[in-house]
Amino acid sequence: xxxxxxxTRRALLEREAELAAVDHALTDLCGSDPGDPSGTRTGGVIAxxxxxxxxxxALLGEMRRRAAHRGCTVMSARGGEHEQGAAFHVVRQLFxxxxxxxxxxxxxxxxxxxxxxxxxxxxxxxxxxGGAPDPQGVRDGLDWLVTRFAVEHAPVVMILDDVHWxxxxxxxxxxxxxxxxxxTCPCCSPSATAxxx
Numbered sequence: 001x002x003x004x005x006x007x008t009r010r011a012l013l014e015r016e017a018e019l020a021a022v023d024h025a026l027t028d029l030c031g032s033d034p035g036d037p038s039g040t041r042t043g044g045v046i047a048x049x050x051x052x053x054x055x056x057x058a059l060l061g062e063m064r065r066r067a068a069h070r071g072c073t074v075m076s077a078r079g080g081e082h083e084q085g086a087a088f089h090v091v092r093q094l095f096x097x098x099x100x101x102x103x104x105x106x107x108x109x110x111x112x113x114x115x116x117x118x119x120x121x122x123x124x125x126x127x128x129x130g131g132a133p134d135p136q137g138v139r140d141g142l143d144w145l146v147t148r149f150a151v152e153h154a155p156v157v158m159i160l161d162d163v164h165w166x167x168x169x170x171x172x173x174x175x176x177x178x179x180x181x182x183x184t185c186p187c188c189s190p191s192a193t194a195x196x197x
Contacts, residue, residue: 012055012058012059012062015055015059018048018059019059019062021046022046022059022062022063022066023066025044025046026063026066026067026070026072026157028044029044029072029155029157030070030071030072030155046063048060056161057161060076060159060161063157063159064076064157064159067157067159070155071155072155072156072157073098073149073153073154073155073156073157074157074159075094075095075097075098075149075156075157075158075159076093076094076158076159076160076161077090077091077093077094077158077159077160077161077166077170078090078093078160078161078162078165079160079161079162079163079164079165079166079167080162080165081165083165083167084165084166084167084168085167086167087121087133087135087167087168087169087170088121088122088138088167088169088170088173089166089167089170090160090166090167090170090171090174091121091122091142091169091170091173092121092122092123094158094160095122095145096122096123096124098149098153099122099124104124107119107124110145110148110152111141111144111145111148112144114140114141114144114145117133117134117137117138117141118138118141118142118144118145120133121133121138121141121142122142122145135169135172138169138173139172139173139176142173142177143176143177146177158174160174
């Protein structure tokens with residue numbers, strides 16, 4: 001275990017401030033004592049920006065490791081230059097690994113009345129209509145899905161790498177859901193960007 005920690009420290013040289021921000025966000029999300037469910041929890045967003053090659057992906061990998069160590073459900077995705085035209089591609093990357101562990105009956109239970117519109121958007125089924133889904137309906141259904149995940153799998157951490165390559169539909173939804181709402185469990189959505197200017 002010690003050797004692994006040493007390798008992480010070597011790989012993330014001079015990242016103390018960023019790692020402190022990660023730890024602070026995870027403490028806000030999970031509480032200082034994982035065994036104490038009574039503390040007030042808050043969500044938020046962490047964004048790491050900079051030119052390519054500075055280690056943002058490695059930093060997000062360490063965040064993923066630390067979040068999992070604290071018992072978080074970690075959902076992650078990566079934007080891709082060639083997938084920008086595929087509506088909700090990043091959303092599918094976030095949800096499919098978690099949904100893949102269950103079958104259609106559980107998907108219908110989780111999604112409820114949103115199943116017919118959200119299941120095709122996250123790639124669980126092929127759209128029956130063959131047309132593009134109503135983006136607002138999908139976003140509303142995704143709000144329900146992430147709220148359900150936060151209740152059933154809390155705390156939830158979403159990690160998005162290369163956000164500048166994310167498809168517009170996923171990005172629009174992520175920008176809306178990043179603001180925690182009253183009455184729902186919080187969601188922490190760290191992002192990394194490497195946009196060149």
